[in-house]
Amino acid sequence: MVLCSNEEIDHGTECLLLALRHSGVKAKLVSGTPHLWKVTEEKDLEVARTLLPRITRNTSLVCQALASSQPCHTAGDSYTRNPFSDSLTCNKECLRVFALLDDTLRRTCKELHFSPRYNTPVPSPTSLVAITSIITTDTLPQHLRSAAAEISKTARPVIIIINQQDHSSNVTSLSLVSLQQDVREAFSDHLGPVTVILRSPSRVPEMVKEGECAPEVHGHTSDLDHPPPDTDQLPSLLASLLDQTSRCFHGLVLVL
Helix, strand or coil, X not given: CCCCXXXXXXXXXXXXXXXXXXXXXXXXXXXXXXXXXXXXXXHHHHHHHHHHHHHHCEEEEECHHHHCCCCCCCCCCCCCCCCCCCCEECCHHHHHHHHHHHHHHHHCCCEEEEECXXXXXXXXXXXXXXXXXXXXXXXXXXXXXXXXXHCCCCCCCEEEEEEECCCCCCCCHHHHHHHHHHHHHHCCCCCCCEEEEEECCCCCCCCCCCCCCCCCCECCECHHHCCCCCCCHHHHHHHHHHCCCCCCCCCEEEEC
């Protein structure tokens, strides 16, 4: 048996050199992946805790509109019921939101599974992102309770994005506090954080009626060409929320 010297034990940081010097093996270089790095200090562990979920987890994307137009990776007919009520449905606005989030979702998970239901089986570890629309926030608490009963308690994080169809809808500070309490109570026995995002609908151009003037164009664009105000905000917010696994910020209701 050949032993390393005390100097090598204390200061030998190049493992390959020590192996070549003392074991007589022949080394061969092989291609690695961009996710391959050496963990030597505590800060390296922090990086690992953040990056590893992005390359190992499956994300369940729950949306009726998307599930009907995307490959749906499911396992059998194990659904209980449709979680969406008449006042909470998916429409073209959901497709607009997904267009904003598509790249972020695919960069932060191993595989993206499209489903029309909350309780579709997805391989673990799993995060869940739901995109839907609502006419009035009055029905939201009941929907959240139904969703909590069907979403896997081990899914982490859970992010529910809800488009408010009524442009005049206004969530007051008081109602926001009440909604956050509803989220915490409904998902009290879930292991990961749950966040609800309420967003205003995208500005959809109206048809110009006969005899009316079209919107004035300034330069090469008009007001109708402007993207939704959360075009940059929503993807970065989603990326940050997907990195959260503790319940420190559980039960947040964010309004965009």
